[in-house]
Amino acid sequence: MQKRRQVWLMLLVSVLLIMPYQTVGATGKIPDPQPMGQVSFDGAQMEALPAPGNSTAPGTWFIGATPANADLSKPPIVFVQGLHSRAQSWWEETNYHGVNDMYETAYNKGYRTAFVQLYDAPGGDAATPMDNGRLLAGMLEKIYNHFGQKVNIVAHSKGGPDSQAALIHYGAYRYVNKVVTLGSPHEGSHLADLAYSSWAGWLAALLGKQDPGTYSLQVGEMAKYRAQTDNHANARLNKYYTAAGTSWGPTFSALALGGAYLSQYGENDGLVNVWSTDLPYGTHLFTASDLDHDEIRIGRAVFSKIESVLRTATATSATEPKASQPSAAVNSADKQETFVRGGALPISKQHVQQVPVEPGVKEAIFTVRTKAADTQVTLISPSGKVLKPVLKSKDQAFFRGATVQVIRVAKPEAGNWQVKLLSKQKDAYLLTTHFMGKATVELDLPALNKQSSAELKLKGLESVDLASLTGKIKVVDPQGQVKEMALYKTKKADATLTGAVSGSQAGVYNITVELSGKTKDGQPYARTLVKSVYIGK
Structure with a gap:
């Protein structure tokens, strides 16, 4: 009897070892997608990959389990993830909202699915849309051949520009019907500008988070990408649909802090402004007030909003939702309400940064990012009141891995505040103070400049004493x-300042404008304006 049990146990183990496609998925209901092969940078098929389905090798393409109720009239869906993400993000944990059930939702609706690993997947440097696009084009060809028909794409965040690069610049349009982009920064993100600003350099160098993928999402870099892409002969060979959110996620999360910073440029989802999600030849499906940048990729939150687009290969007005309009772009005259400083921190010696706050500010949000988790942060009001951070968390976005400490002050008293920093080890910091309820200065600076210089204008400074302003x-x-x-004061009476940025080399120039002086009431005033531009042909 005992020997018979041992035989049965050995048989059971053998069956389990040779049935990789029967493993329980991350949702606990369906099998995980399985890797089918890997392509190289030039699209060539590499040696086929075995199970398991957790491979993060760039160029790996996965096929989801075939639903029992599979509807072959529905095109297969290829899911493309965003910056610093991987294929598993469509069926594993999200940053703030639990397990992403997008794969499970599509499966239950009878859709065949596929997933891809871009250069971001192993967790190292992210790649540009052009590099990811070239790799994606090779995987789309293999997926098209596997299913024997064209697919529809659902792309999150930077996966939108990556997908466009594949279709438009590398000819993968022939394998695809439609593309739905969710919270994609088609015009870039001002948070990427901040990450590459002069004040952020020390912290970014310690974190090692400056990479080609993040660099490519600067507003100036994406302006160049749009000029190259939107005028391409292949740009309109596929139908594009866009979607956006305006929630900032959980209180004090990295998205909430990003949302506060981006609010000076308009509505946003904590990482991308709504106006940036638009495409001039795309159909904007919706702008959802209850979706943040993390949640807009979750099946239960968004699939019902986009399924009418996905169930067919061609656009049919009878089944697709009516298009809506994204918020109008405001980045042509940006309202700047931020003070930014950063740099290296001395070891075991207190560093003090002064932050001027003028009267009338409804709320000031002091946010300090450091590499070290134990760097001490203290805020001192002009009257001597001592405040400590109300939250300590990890940044999940452009400063991934940084420790974030936040202090929010309602109706802050006017005067010079002090942010005191103390670190026991080699560290650097980035301080952003966002002033809520104030509109004191606007920056007029085109993101794309074909000449060798770019002119900028600062206006709206009526409440500031221009004689004191430097x-x-x-x-x-x-x-x-x-x-x-140099920044020049105008001789006109319209309270404007002007300047010019020139460069002999074509490329992205990240510009930080620093203003300091007094208001007309004699109170201290300071603002920092950050924006990237592309100069040259």
Whole structure:
């Protein structure tokens, strides 16, 4: 009897070992997608990959389990993830909202599915849309051949520009019907501008988070990408649909802090402004007030909003929802309500940064990012009141891995506040103070400049004493070198300042404008304006 049990146990183990497609998925209901092969940078098929389905090798393409109720009239869906993400993000944990059931939802609706690993997947440097697009084009060809028909794409965040690169620049349009982009920064993100600004350099270097993928999402870099892409002969060979959210996620999360910073440029989902999600030849499906950048990719939250587009290969007005309009772009005249500083921290010696706050600010949000988790942060009001951070968390976005400490002050008293920092080890910091309820200055600076220089104008300074105001421009050029340029006061009575940024080399110039002085009431005033531009042909 005992020997018979041993035989049965050995048989059971053998069956389990040879049935990789029967493993329980992350949702506990369906099998995980399985890797079918891997392509190289030039699209060539590499040696087929065995199970398990957790491979993060770039170029790996996966096929989801075939539903019992599979509807072959529905095109298969290929899911493309965003910056610093991987294929598993469609069926594993999200940052803030639990397990992503997008794969499970599509499966239960009878859709065949596929997933891809881009260069971001192993967890190292992210790649540009052009590099990811070339790799994606090779995987789309293999997926098309596997199913024997064209597919529809659902792309989250940077997966939108990556998908466009594959279809438009590398000819993969022939394998695809439609593309739905969810919270995609088609016009870039000002948070990427902040990550590459002169004040963020020390912290970014310690974190090692400056990479080609993040660099490509600067507003200036994406302006160049749009000029190359939107005028391409292949740009309109596929039908594009866009969607956006305006929630900032959980209180004090990285999305909430990003949302506060981006609010000076308009509505946003904590990482991308709504106006940036638009495509001039796309159909905007919706802007959801209850979806943040993390949640807009979750099946239970969004699949019902996009399924009418996905169930067919061609656009049919009878089944597809009516298009809506995204919020109008406001980045042509950006309202800037931020003070930014950063740099290296001395070891075991207190560093003090002064932050001027003028009267009338409804709320000030002091956010400090450091590499070390134990760096001490203290805020001192002009009257001597001591405040400590109300939250300590990890950044999940452009400063991934940084420790974030936040202090929010309602109706802050006017005067010079002090942020005191103390670190026991080598560290650096980035301080952003966002002023809520104030509109004191606007920046007029085109993101794309075909000449060798770009003119900028600061206006809306009616509440500021121009005689006391000093300003300077710091520019990070395409080689990463920091230069200072002059800012000029206008002789006109319209309270404007002007300046020019020039460069002999074509590329992205990250511009930081620093203003300091007094209000007309004699109170201290300071603002920092950050924006990237592309200069040259």
